[in-house]
Amino acid sequence: MGFKKRLAAALLLAAVAFLTFGIARSGMQVSEKQEEKFPAFTGEKDTLYLWYTDEALTSYLTSAAVTYNENHDVRIVPVLQSGPEYLEQINAASLSGEELPDLYILSHDSLEKAYLAGLAEEVRLRERTSLRDTYRDTGLSAATYQGKVIGYPFYFETSALLYNKTYLEDLAESRLQAEADIAAGEEAQQQADAGNVTQDTAEETPSFSDEEIEARVQELIPKTLEDMKTFADSYDAPEAVEGVFKWDVTDIFYNYFFIGNAIEMGGAAGDDISQIDIYNLNAIRNMRAYEELNQFFSIDTSEISYESVIHEFMEGRQVFTVATSDVVGTLEQAEEDGSFPYEYGIALLPDIDADRETKPLSMTQCVVVNGYGTHQEDANDFAFFLTAGYNESLYARSGKVSAARDADYGNEALSMFAEAYDNSVAMPKMIETSNFWVLLERVFSQVWNGTDANDALKELSEQIMQQVTGREYEEVYIEDVQEETDVEYLDEEYYTEEAQKEGQAEE
Template sequence: MQFKKRLIAAAAVTGLAAVVLYGSTLEAGSMDESGGLLSAFERRETIYFWYNDEGMTNFINSAAVTFGEEENVRVIPVLASESEYLEAINDASIHTEQTPDAYIISHDSLEKAYLSGLAARIEDRGGICSEAVFPSSALSAVSYQGKKVAYPLFFETSALVYNETFLAEWAEQIAMKELLEGGEIGDNPEETDGIVVDEGVLKERTEYYFANAVPATVDDILNIANTFDVPQGVSVLKWDVSDIFYNYWIVGNYMIVGGDAGDAPERININNPETIQCLEVYKALNQFFYIESDTVTYESVIEDFCQGGIVFTIATTDVAEKLAKAKEDGTLGFEYGIARLPRVSGELDSRTMSVTNAVAINGYSEHQELANRFAAYLVTTCADSLYEKAGKVPAKLDSNGENGALQIFKAEYADSISLPKMMETGNFWLQLEGLFSKVWNGADVTALVQELADKIATQVNAAE
């Protein structure tokens, strides 16, 4: 099976179009103004570092310059097109003298990269790829068949975002209702609708409910929805139900595809009672929070939240900077918070999805030792500047410790499940997205789960 996979991977990255470069620090020529050869600078050991996200340019250029000065080498960043990125790396490796020595890649492409020779087993001479430096989720993401084949750089995952001002209002409403129904009278009476309550007790009860307002389970959100007299036009819970990235936490703890490393075809468990129970909870949510999956987008949800139209939503790491800036410039008129996603129920846990962007070392590189050193430098020494320069949250454990919002996302990432690397399950997420859409609109959960399990089993068996 392994040999067959290698043939498939090799075939997938051959017969390629020429690479499209958007920009780089490549010199225009190799001669100085007098026509003489560039001497000492030209003779420095040189590596080419590829990436495909223009937003990473400042971060990578800064790291390349600093590392180059410290090590007396040259690191030449190359910004390539996102289209057929891995294929372009293969093409440049075979047909040019400027082989991409290292590059940034999404972890779910690492099987394809490794089996086609484009990702070598990392050297990690400093021993940084350990749980002392990175969470186990990051290490699993960069592992293939028990081998580390990349260095984790940054990640994406989701968390719960909430309007703290609304939760304070809900806490006061619940406390007042409780006291009114109990008719409590204390030392500091206050008349409300003809009934006297104790102002001090009201404050104490309000503080208690507010301290416990962030939901631990989906049932807690439903309880708030049932007991909160929200202002007109405000939704208690709203998120992009069309995107699997914001849905997967519902089934993530039980729907297993490839295990934690996402590379084990024998570890696939899609059709099980827990997954079905979780999806039944998801289906029931549409009865409480009707969301039009074909019109609501992530961008519209976040905008609605910022306008004060939502109590709870599910968002990715980009929301941390957006909300912080809006709060700072005064356009966000309420207090907010970010928390871990709730459990599905008291008995059913949740687990969010994550994607790790990593630095791989090209197996075709003639400068692998230097490429490994730069990769290790990038993911450790430069980690604390990554968010500031590129808006990406580093995988490194001790980075951005002063940013409480990012620490919530990092905690969620540490417990997350990664996208699988297996090429034979490459369309799993599109199929799962379709399943969620059908479940949201009322389709039979058991039948859909069985159908998905059968399709994935057929695909995996065909690859053996």
């Protein structure tokens, strides 16, 4: 690092320390207010501070702290922090030793930074409890660094397929009715052929059970992108519908499933730089499938956002979209106030085709025990309580979805998001590749707008590998998949024509 960079870093740390002092002072004020409001925060007990940045957690954390404080010899004080340099604030407070956070909530992709700075320790449970029996596998992998679980999986975010269930139920019933009509017609014809002619009676419209309709709805939900295209081609849409499938193609979180099962970024725990594979045949093919959807659904990237897509869905203008779990709360509220007059459902995202599966991206928020803290045992105990012992009210109080294995979501949609989470790829935590998501988002944008997928992925892989190895890196070019496909198709036509000529000659 050059002198200018060192000087800039030193000045930045000094500024962060000054900022942290101010925040610590404000944190003290928050703590004092909490002590006045909640008697459980007072008394001659050791105090443990829990830092967090998401205000939506305040109700849940306060309730959990009060409950825990009433039955333990320590008091937990949640402190809401702000600012973009959250981990730097934790580091500065830990080094100063003044009201440092004994534990804090952190996104899993920052765990490597926290561990290398001494701000995270391997989790230690008081009781004989199996972490694998307590937390979902995806959460444990996300919380693991170099073979050690260094955070308690708290809650997650991932994406799934959101669909208008009302539309699909109407379609299911109409198809069941059409099948019943055909069956009735065939039976009548058989009776007529057998000479069993009876007097015409008024036709009865058959009624279908909820189970029959639901079973047909599940059949109608596209399992692959090819199914989605087939659905779009054959769907006789209601007047309000403007499109069958639309999602925010500008955000990597909603695009990642196309490539999630085709590339490797750091292995299962996302922390191994020797396990990186971005440029490969499957990745190229999947990105081509992504590009083809632009030709099929024609989504304008200049006029789209996640919020606008969800708004269109709520108005009944879209049948399917890609959504994150926050949509459940949005739709439930809209159902209550009457602004969403439909039923909805959640399903796993479609695969590319029968041979190529997809995997969505996921983020896991973890409760981390500070390596600088002096109450490690108590901090571990409360972290486990917060994430696995008190989590039944997590969604109701915060809108967050628990990463605990036995969580009772009490909501079918949330259970489907949990299933999607189990099938997801956690964002890697390697410092060397921290800009990967920005670069990959750019690749998706380029491919959507016509850049060759092969070239874009090759360039991305070379840049990431250069960052990891510290030297120039060049990938061996993979023969163009599209050209190979075209050649095979032309060869098939050629041999078919030759066979026809030979057949005519023999005649």
